[in-house]
Amino acid sequence: MNENAHTHRVSIKPGKLAGGFFKELFEYRELVYYFTWREFKVRYKQTAIGVLWVIFQPLLFTLVITLLLFRGVHVDFGNPLVPSIIPVYIGMLFWNYFEQGINNASNSLVNNQAIITKVYFPRFIPVLAAALVGLVDFFIAFLLLFILCWYFGVSLDPVGLLSVIPLVGAAFLIVYGAGILFATLNVRFRDVKFALPFMMRILLFATPVFYPISFLPQPVHWLLYLNPMTPIIELFRHYALGLAGPANWGYVGLSALSLVTILIVGTVYFRNKERQFADIA
Amino acid sequence: METNQKEVIVSVKDISKRYVIGHRTNSSRTLRDSIVGGVKRVFRQDKKTRQEDFWALKNVSFDVYKGETLGIIGSNGAGKSTILKILSRIIEPTNGEVSIEGRVASLLEVGTGFHPELTGRENVFFNGSVLGMRRSEILQHFDEIVDFSEIGKFIDTPVKFYSSGMYVRLAFAIAAHLDPDVLIIDEALAVGDVNFQQKCIDKMRDSARSGKTVLFVTHSMNIVEEICDRAVFLKNGKVEMIGDTSKVVSTYLGATSQDLTTSWKATKANYIHQPGNPITPISLSLKTRDNKSVDRTIHYKEGLLVDLSVSIDQPSDDMSVGISLYDEFNNRLFRSSHTDVEQKERLKLKKGRNDLSVEIPLDELREGAYLIALDCDIYRKDWVHNPYHTPVRTKFFLQNDGTKPTQWDIEREGLTKPIYPWHKTD
Numbered sequence: 001m002n003e004n005a006h007t008h009r010v011s012i013k014p015g016k017l018a019g020g021f022f023k024e025l026f027e028y029r030e031l032v033y034y035f036t037w038r039e040f041k042v043r044y045k046q047t048a049i050g051v052l053w054v055i056f057q058p059l060l061f062t063l064v065i066t067l068l069l070f071r072g073v074h075v076d077f078g079n080p081l082v083p084s085i086i087p088v089y090i091g092m093l094f095w096n097y098f099e100q101g102i103n104n105a106s107n108s109l110v111n112n113q114a115i116i117t118k119v120y121f122p123r124f125i126p127v128l129a130a131a132l133v134g135l136v137d138f139f140i141a142f143l144l145l146f147i148l149c150w151y152f153g154v155s156l157d158p159v160g161l162l163s164v165i166p167l168v169g170a171a172f173l174i175v176y177g178a179g180i181l182f183a184t185l186n187v188r189f190r191d192v193k194f195a196l197p198f199m200m201r202i203l204l205f206a207t208p209v210f211y212p213i214s215f216l217p218q219p220v221h222w223l224l225y226l227n228p229m230t231p232i233i234e235l236f237r238h239y240a241l242g243l244a245g246p247a248n249w250g251y252v253g254l255s256a257l258s259l260v261t262i263l264i265v266g267t268v269y270f271r272n273k274e275r276q277f278a279d280i281a
Numbered sequence: 282m283e284t285n286q287k288e289v290i291v292s293v294k295d296i297s298k299r300y301v302i303g304h305r306t307n308s309s310r311t312l313r314d315s316i317v318g319g320v321k322r323v324f325r326q327d328k329k330t331r332q333e334d335f336w337a338l339k340n341v342s343f344d345v346y347k348g349e350t351l352g353i354i355g356s357n358g359a360g361k362s363t364i365l366k367i368l369s370r371i372i373e374p375t376n377g378e379v380s381i382e383g384r385v386a387s388l389l390e391v392g393t394g395f396h397p398e399l400t401g402r403e404n405v406f407f408n409g410s411v412l413g414m415r416r417s418e419i420l421q422h423f424d425e426i427v428d429f430s431e432i433g434k435f436i437d438t439p440v441k442f443y444s445s446g447m448y449v450r451l452a453f454a455i456a457a458h459l460d461p462d463v464l465i466i467d468e469a470l471a472v473g474d475v476n477f478q479q480k481c482i483d484k485m486r487d488s489a490r491s492g493k494t495v496l497f498v499t500h501s502m503n504i505v506e507e508i509c510d511r512a513v514f515l516k517n518g519k520v521e522m523i524g525d526t527s528k529v530v531s532t533y534l535g536a537t538s539q540d541l542t543t544s545w546k547a548t549k550a551n552y553i554h555q556p557g558n559p560i561t562p563i564s565l566s567l568k569t570r571d572n573k574s575v576d577r578t579i580h581y582k583e584g585l586l587v588d589l590s591v592s593i594d595q596p597s598d599d600m601s602v603g604i605s606l607y608d609e610f611n612n613r614l615f616r617s618s619h620t621d622v623e624q625k626e627r628l629k630l631k632k633g634r635n636d637l638s639v640e641i642p643l644d645e646l647r648e649g650a651y652l653i654a655l656d657c658d659i660y661r662k663d664w665v666h667n668p669y670h671t672p673v674r675t676k677f678f679l680q681n682d683g684t685k686p687t688q689w690d691i692e693r694e695g696l697t698k699p700i701y702p703w704h705k706t707d
Contacts, residue, residue, distance in 0.1 A: 012370055012379040034410040038396060038403070045398040115394045119387060119411055120370035278371045279300075
């Protein structure tokens with residue numbers, strides 16, 4: 001360690017508290033791991049069924065939707081061989097990651113205030129850890145999908161299943177981008193804590209989670225595609241189950257644009273405010 | 282010593298830190314006040330609150346040389362914590378630049394990021410990582426950390442079940458095994474019981490002697506003189522003096538002993554009564570045994586009487602009224618209150634004004650400046666007047682040459698210098 005001591009130089013001056021994102025990400029990679037690890041450990045301590053909560057939440061919601069709501073509303077996913085519980089569960093899987101990821105990420109800076117005011121580390125790490133730990137939950141709950149498909153005799157496309165990797169990667173970018181935006185806002189304005197769950201509840205109905213996008217009239221589709229989760233869910237149902245995919249790829253482009261915008265706005269706003277966290281917290 | 286090489290490892294250049302503080306005519310203390318105040322502010326036409334710049338630090342510059350231990354001293358509000366936070370990259374300076382060569386670890390508190398639900402072992406890994414240790418280093422030092430902390434088999438127990446002593450010992454043990462090039466330490470670090478405090482100080486001294494560069498902030502002049510090579514004296518956000526520890530310490534003490542005041546009387550300016558506080562101080566003053574008032578200095582043979590007047594809303598058995606005595610190094614020598622004796626021998630406090638007096642023997646106290654502060658609490662419940670924070674305080678200078686040993690030209694060491702009878706028993 002000592003031989004490279006002199007190559008390591010810290011300069012502290014106005015407007016330059018943090019280093020470059022990728023440089024610090026590499027330098028603090030172990031801390032990213034430990035934050036994620038702590039987040040995961042702490043979450044299910046003192047719970048009776050522990051990690052099973054990860055499966056229960058989307059499963060119960062899926063059952064409620066398919067058994068109760070769908071008795072009155074006819075939702076057609078376009079393939080009579082696939083019972084609607086499967087695509088609804090897929091929708092819930094991605095939605096849960098999205099909602100809980102953003103919720104946890106937006107509280108991550110406030111929750112770690114005690115550490116932020118006492119020691120330096122890149123401030124994006126708690127947000128990143130919240131987005132990462134959600135992925136662990138996602139993949140645990142993902143395993144239940146295989147059991148459901150086996151039980152209902154639905155075959156999954158093995159190659160199509162692999163699309164989960166780029167799709168969940170895209171979901172991760174939204175969670176991180178929106179998370180870091182709300183987390184930064186939350187440091188100054190605790191209104192975020194009240195506004196966010198409300199916003200999420202509305203967004204849940206405006207995203208094809210428990211219905212396919214074809215359920216809604218064509219003219220409003222583009223609105224739903226403003227949320228990048230829309231094509232993520234639609235595409236996975238298409239590749240894994242062979243259901244109808246996005247009819248208009250231009251809309252998918254719109255989603256991509258929306259994702260990039262969230263990421264840029266979040267990162268820029270965070271970069272501008274992170275230096276003041278310890279002052280105003 | 283390596284300091285002879287004079288290689289600059291930390292360079293602080295013209296650092297300033299500004300805070301903008303908004304003034305309000307009356308501060309809101311209760312929820313009701315906050316709500317009413319908030320509503321008023323919304324409807325007020327001129328949204329401008331009077332704002333004022335406050336410079337916590339102003340053009341502070343100093344260098345730290347490789348291998349030295351530099352102490353940062355100054356009274357409360359002098360900017361010590363602010364400079365530490367800037368050096369630790371927690372807050373950013375308004376102006377100026379700091380450059381540091383090498384790896385920095387800062388310890389502004391122990392147990393940063395400890396989670397009560399996690400076990401000791403898990404917290405060692407997380408806390409070590411937050412403080413900048415590599416995973417390999419934590420693994421390498423893990424057994425030493427557990428040994429040093431004296432936690433033993435409880436290492437796999439969640440820390441919420443630890444006693445506060447165990448918690449602090451584990452936290453310090455991690456900190457003690459950091460191996461950065463520059464270590465930044467706040468005084469709050471030396472905590473726990475007396476034995477463990479000594480262990481902490483020893484460990485810090487070892488770090489200092491092993492050629493590590495250490496920056497150290499403290500109130501305790503004893504520790505500064507013991508472990509620091511040089512010291513920086515901050516006053517109102519500016520560097521008042523830098524240099525050899527003993528010279529800086531004596532300058533600091535000289536500056537603080539200028540404000541000796543041997544009596545305190547409540548006025549609107551110096552005391553704000555907090556609603557709900559059951560004891561309102563009226564006056565605190567010093568006089569000699571012969572009822573002569575004391576003017577700044579007192580000779581030990583004159584004897585000291587401390588007169589204390591307070592007004593009590595509702596007296597109760599668990600309420601204690603007393604004082605704390607501190608020396609010029611901020612060591613508390615003792616607390617004394619009317620509840621120190623058995624219940625039946627105690628003075629009975631009454632509703633309304635109470636005038637109390639206590640005699641303090643001065644023979645055993647060393648020559649120097651002392652501070653007496655009001656110290657009231659409700660037993661095991663709450664501070665009523667915390668001696669560390671109360672404005673109700675007096676300072677005096679004690680002349681005591683009476684017990685200087687005859688054949689020695691220096692004073693005996695120790696916080697006090699009692700003369701106890703020695704007997705031969707052989």
